[in-house]
Amino acid sequence: MEDINNAVPVLQLKKLTAGYGNAFRLKDITLTIRQGDFTGIIGPNGAGKTTLLKCIAGDLPACAEAFQLAGKPFNRMHLKERARHMAVVTQKNDIGFITVEDYVMMGRLPYRSLLSGLSCVENKQLAEKYMKKSGVWAYRHQAVNELSGGEQQLVAITRALVQEPDLLLLDEPTAHLDIAHQVQILDFIQQLNEELNLAVLMVVHDLNLAAEYCTQLLLMQNGEVCAEGTPGEVLTRHQVKEAYKTDVTITENPLSGRPFVFPVSRNATNNRNTKKKIPHQTENKTIYEKITAH
Numbered sequence: 001m002e003d004i005n006n007a008v009p010v011l012q013l014k015k016l017t018a019g020y021g022n023a024f025r026l027k028d029i030t031l032t033i034r035q036g037d038f039t040g041i042i043g044p045n046g047a048g049k050t051t052l053l054k055c056i057a058g059d060l061p062a063c064a065e066a067f068q069l070a071g072k073p074f075n076r077m078h079l080k081e082r083a084r085h086m087a088v089v090t091q092k093n094d095i096g097f098i099t100v101e102d103y104v105m106m107g108r109l110p111y112r113s114l115l116s117g118l119s120c121v122e123n124k125q126l127a128e129k130y131m132k133k134s135g136v137w138a139y140r141h142q143a144v145n146e147l148s149g150g151e152q153q154l155v156a157i158t159r160a161l162v163q164e165p166d167l168l169l170l171d172e173p174t175a176h177l178d179i180a181h182q183v184q185i186l187d188f189i190q191q192l193n194e195e196l197n198l199a200v201l202m203v204v205h206d207l208n209l210a211a212e213y214c215t216q217l218l219l220m221q222n223g224e225v226c227a228e229g230t231p232g233e234v235l236t237r238h239q240v241k242e243a244y245k246t247d248v249t250i251t252e253n254p255l256s257g258r259p260f261v262f263p264v265s266r267n268a269t270n271n272r273n274t275k276k277k278i279p280h281q282t283e284n285k286t287i288y289e290k291i292t293a294h
């Protein structure tokens, strides 16, 4: 099929395999991420999502027919050069006692040369710009490890932005955050994706957040990509049930039009099978009315 997407490819993987000896293997992962893509990697526990992210980040060796970052062979790029194109925000940022400002400035390390130190005016201005954009400027003098989980995540993303990458890799950026902070972080990432045309690739467990924010999804199972496409194409009842071995009901978010996945409990399945009236169900209301009433 003719490729009609003219956006520049930031990352290209062709038939990538990798793993941990005989314990687990990623099999033939083929993937293209372009400027402006917001891609979510979803799949059940142990599917290989983090392993794939580790390969792309260069933390785990991989074999591939092609593995290119910004149009260049990945394994021929120096670490500093990789870091100018790709920034990684991992789940656990074990940050010691360091101020927000100093930590964010470390994002400029890939650009440091013998002639320009880390604290040059240009780097300071860049750090200030992104700290103001993400909202962490107010606590720039505080120690990172004294901030809340949500604030620390914003600081880690700010540091990644200061790297001025083309591709931002995120491993579950909203894990352990409440709904307000989940939305705050993902709204911010979406804003960066749209304003800076930044390509985003994130591992995300919450299918509804994935559906709401991502433009494309990769559904992984047993080390392979078993479905890919828009959230509507990937999050079908059959595909979700097949991958997660769990029944779900899928409807549409009435405000965004994105898929919305409801888990189905054993009781609800039994009630459906016996056509028993479901407690709390309001009669004579459309799904839209029910959802928007609360």
Ligand SMILES: Nc1ncnc2c1ncn2[C@@H]1O[C@H](COP(=O)(O)OP(=O)(O)OP(=O)(O)O)[C@@H](O)[C@H]1O
Pocket (backbone or CB within 6 Å): 020, 023, 024, 043, 044, 045, 046, 047, 048, 049, 050, 051, 052
């Ligand atoms: N260092 C390792 N050595 C051996 N096996 C590993 C290692 N790290 C992960 N695995 C195994 O590889 C498989 C894939 O793990 P991975 O963390 O990539 O899955 P995941 O999809 O990210 O899972 P989760 O959603 O639970 O975080 C799992 O079976 C895991 O036990």
